Amino acid sequence: MSAETTARPKARAKKRTNDPEGMRKKVLDVAEEAFQARGYHASSMGDLMATAGVTGGALHHHFATKKALALAVIEERVAAAVEETWIAPVRRAGSAREGVRAVFAAVAAELEQQGFVRGCPLNNLAHELSLADPDFRIALADIFSAWRQAIADKIRADQQAGREQGTDPQRFAALAVATYSGAMSMAKTAQDTRVLRDCLMALEQGVTRRRRRILHKAP
Amino acid sequence: MSAETTARPKARAKKRTNDPEGMRKKVLDVAEEAFQARGYHASSMGDLMATAGVTGGALHHHFATKKALALAVIEERVAAAVEETWIAPVRRAGSAREGVRAVFAAVAAELEQQGFVRGCPLNNLAHELSLADPDFRIALADIFSAWRQAIADKIRADQQAGREQGTDPQRFAALAVATYSGAMSMAKTAQDTRVLRDCLMALEQGVTRRRRRILHKAP
DNA sequence: TCAAAAACAGGACAGTCATCCTGTTTTACA
DNA sequence: TGTAAAACAGGATGACTGTCCTGTTTTTGA
Incomplete structure (x- = not known):
C-alpha cells in the first residue's frame, strides 16, 4: 500500500510489441464479440484462444477462469457499451425524451443498414448468466441500474x-x-427491425401525452 | 394417409401405467423447468435424465437429439404458456388496455409472493437460442408474433x-x-419486481393518454 | 393367441470442455 | 548489467457432453 521505494516509480520505457495493450485486450475483444454472438456457454475457451491467436498459457495468465473472463467483459466492455450508446447521449441530449428517442432511432438505423440483429449485449448476457451466478447477476444488475439512473436524472434535470x-x-x-430491451429481444428473434420502429413510434405517441406536436425547439 | 383398415381403429384398452401420459410428458416437464431455470446449454442431458428418473434409452426414444427436445419444449410448452398467461386473458378482457394491465399486474403479484424471478420463458430461450439455430429462431419468432397479433386484434375489436x-x-x-419482456429482464436480473410495477404505472399513465381517470367501468 | 412395433434399459463411444502444469522468454527496475 | 517478476508457450488431464447401440420388456392390432 505505502510507497516506500524512494518515491520514483517512473516508467523507463514503453513496450515495443506490435500490440500496444498486450494480449489481454485482444482476448477481451474476442470474448466480448463471442459472448455477444454465441453466448457464454456456447463460446469455448478453445474457440476464444484460436480466434484471438493466443495460447492457453497466455489466456490463463490474464484470466484464471472463464468466469473471471466473463466478469471482465461485463465490467469493462458491456458497461462501457451502455455508457457510450445510451448514458452519454442521453446526458448530452436537449431533454430526456429527446435523448431516448434519438438513441432509439440511431440504433434502429444502424441495425437496418447492418442487415442483422445481434441484440443488446447487456440483455443477452443478463438472460444467460443472471440466474447462473450471483456475481454475474450483481454485475449485470448494476449496469441496468446505472442505465435507468441516467435517464431518471435527465428527467429530474428537465424538471x-x-x-x-x-x-x-x-x-x-x-x-x-x-x-428498448424488449424491442431488441423481438428484433433479434425475428431478425427484423420493424418492431423497433413500432415501439419507438408507440412511445412517442403515447408517452409524449397531451402535447400534440412540438413546433418549437429547445435552444 | 388413407385409412384402408376396415375403418375401425378403435383403441382397445387404455394404458395402465402409473404415468398416464408416459415418460414423454415427464421429460418435457423436466426440460421445460431446466431450460427456464438454467438455460439450454447449461442443462445437460444427463441432468435431465437424472431429474426425470428416465434412462438414456427412453429419452433418446422420444427425442432423438437435444435440439429436438428443445424444439418440442418451445412448440408445446412455451407457446402454451404464452397462450395461457397472455393471449387468452387479453382476449377475455374488457378491452386491450385493460387486458394488458391485468396480465401485467397479475404476473407482478404472482412474482412478489413467489419471492424470486425466473424471467419470461419465451424471452429466456429467445436470447440463448435465436442466433444459434434457425429452427429455434423461427419457432420462437412465431410465438412472439402470435402474442403481438392477439393484442393487436383486441385493439381492432375495441376500435x-x-x-x-x-x-x-x-x-x-x-x-x-x-x-413486458424488458421489464421481466430487469426484474430477473435485479431479482426485484419493483421495476415491473414502475413499467406498469408508466404505461398506464403515458399510454392511456388524455383520459385522466376512468370512473365508469365497462359492463 | 401371436407377431410386429413401440417403449424402455443401460452402457459404450468419441469428442469436447475448462483448468492446470512445467518450462521459456520478455520486461521492469535498481 | 543483474535479477526477480511478469508474460507467454504448449501440452497434459480428468471430468463431462451428446449420441448411439444392442438387448429386453411392454403394448398394439388382427
Missing part, C-alpha cells in the same frame, strides 16, 4: 428547468429501458 | 366498438410486449 412536471423519473426510465 | 380510434394496433401491441 428543474420547468418541464416534465407530471412525469415520474423512475417510472419513465424503467419504461424506456424496458421498451 | 370496431368505437374505442381506441387514435391507436395503431400493431404499434400498441409491440409496445406492450416489449415493455
Whole structure:
C-alpha cells in the first residue's frame, strides 16, 4: 500500500510489441464479440484462444477462469457499451425524451443498414448468466441500474428547468429501458427491425401525452 | 394417409401405467423447468435424465437429439404458456388496455409472493437460442408474433366498438410486449419486481393518454 | 393367441470442455 | 548489467457432453 521505494516509480520505457495493450485486450475483444454472438456457454475457451491467436498459457495468465473472463467483459466492455450508446447521449441530449428517442432511432438505423440483429449485449448476457451466478447477476444488475439512473436524472434535470412536471423519473426510465430491451429481444428473434420502429413510434405517441406536436425547439 | 383398415381403429384398452401420459410428458416437464431455470446449454442431458428418473434409452426414444427436445419444449410448452398467461386473458378482457394491465399486474403479484424471478420463458430461450439455430429462431419468432397479433386484434375489436380510434394496433401491441419482456429482464436480473410495477404505472399513465381517470367501468 | 412395433434399459463411444502444469522468454527496475 | 517478476508457450488431464447401440420388456392390432 505505502510507497516506500524512494518515491520514483517512473516508467523507463514503453513496450515495443506490435500490440500496444498486450494480449489481454485482444482476448477481451474476442470474448466480448463471442459472448455477444454465441453466448457464454456456447463460446469455448478453445474457440476464444484460436480466434484471438493466443495460447492457453497466455489466456490463463490474464484470466484464471472463464468466469473471471466473463466478469471482465461485463465490467469493462458491456458497461462501457451502455455508457457510450445510451448514458452519454442521453446526458448530452436537449431533454430526456429527446435523448431516448434519438438513441432509439440511431440504433434502429444502424441495425437496418447492418442487415442483422445481434441484440443488446447487456440483455443477452443478463438472460444467460443472471440466474447462473450471483456475481454475474450483481454485475449485470448494476449496469441496468446505472442505465435507468441516467435517464431518471435527465428527467429530474428537465424538471428543474420547468418541464416534465407530471412525469415520474423512475417510472419513465424503467419504461424506456424496458421498451428498448424488449424491442431488441423481438428484433433479434425475428431478425427484423420493424418492431423497433413500432415501439419507438408507440412511445412517442403515447408517452409524449397531451402535447400534440412540438413546433418549437429547445435552444 | 388413407385409412384402408376396415375403418375401425378403435383403441382397445387404455394404458395402465402409473404415468398416464408416459415418460414423454415427464421429460418435457423436466426440460421445460431446466431450460427456464438454467438455460439450454447449461442443462445437460444427463441432468435431465437424472431429474426425470428416465434412462438414456427412453429419452433418446422420444427425442432423438437435444435440439429436438428443445424444439418440442418451445412448440408445446412455451407457446402454451404464452397462450395461457397472455393471449387468452387479453382476449377475455374488457378491452386491450385493460387486458394488458391485468396480465401485467397479475404476473407482478404472482412474482412478489413467489419471492424470486425466473424471467419470461419465451424471452429466456429467445436470447440463448435465436442466433444459434434457425429452427429455434423461427419457432420462437412465431410465438412472439402470435402474442403481438392477439393484442393487436383486441385493439381492432375495441376500435370496431368505437374505442381506441387514435391507436395503431400493431404499434400498441409491440409496445406492450416489449415493455413486458424488458421489464421481466430487469426484474430477473435485479431479482426485484419493483421495476415491473414502475413499467406498469408508466404505461398506464403515458399510454392511456388524455383520459385522466376512468370512473365508469365497462359492463 | 401371436407377431410386429413401440417403449424402455443401460452402457459404450468419441469428442469436447475448462483448468492446470512445467518450462521459456520478455520486461521492469535498481 | 543483474535479477526477480511478469508474460507467454504448449501440452497434459480428468471430468463431462451428446449420441448411439444392442438387448429386453411392454403394448398394439388382427
